[in-house]
Amino acid sequence: MPRQILLLNGPNLNLLGTREPDVYGATTLDDIVAQLRTIAIERGAELSDQQSNHEGGLVDMLHDARNWADGVLFNPGAYTHTSIALRDAIAATGLAVVEVHLSNVAARESFRQHSMISPVCVGVVSGFGAISYVAALDGLLRHLDEVAA
Ligand code: DQA
Secondary structure, three states: OOEEEEEEEOOOHHHOOOOOHHHHOOOOHHHHHHHHHHHHHHOOEEEEEEEOOOHHHHHHHHHHHOOOOOEEEEEOHHHHHOOHHHHHHHHHHOOOEEEEEOOOHHHOOHHHOOOOOHHHOOEEEEOOOOHHHHHHHHHHHHHHHHHHO
16 A cells, blocks of 8 residues: 655645745646656655645644545645644644745744744755755655654
8 A cells, every 4th residue: 555645735835836936936836746746656655735725724634634644745834833723733633744845934034933833743844945845755755664664
């Protein structure tokens, strides 16, 4: 049975490609999903993707993922910096979550320099544009292998 990976994106990430391309790049979310899906298959895994602009919707998606996903790549967008609810959802589900950011949030405005969710994630990848997701998938699959060994 292939490993099941959820790629979960939060608010405004549906606009990737046209949204502040100087900060977030020209790659669309569809492009990112397609690339990750190909890599996942090469690595013997299956990737599903979900996106919501709503905090509660993201909480529901994490709850549901508890029933079928082995791990989650999660870019919570601006909720990264504000959402105790998302942090609690990750802690409550016990899912292996890797936090992903296109931009280097540590080098941006001070309000982006704190993440509510990092402490409940297995790792964080930030600053490599669309490649952040590729690196995060690699890290997550290696982590899952290590835990299973
Ligand atoms: C982001 C960084 C967040 O601060 C911002 O609110 C986003 C995107 C990133 O991928 O760089 O929406 O998560």
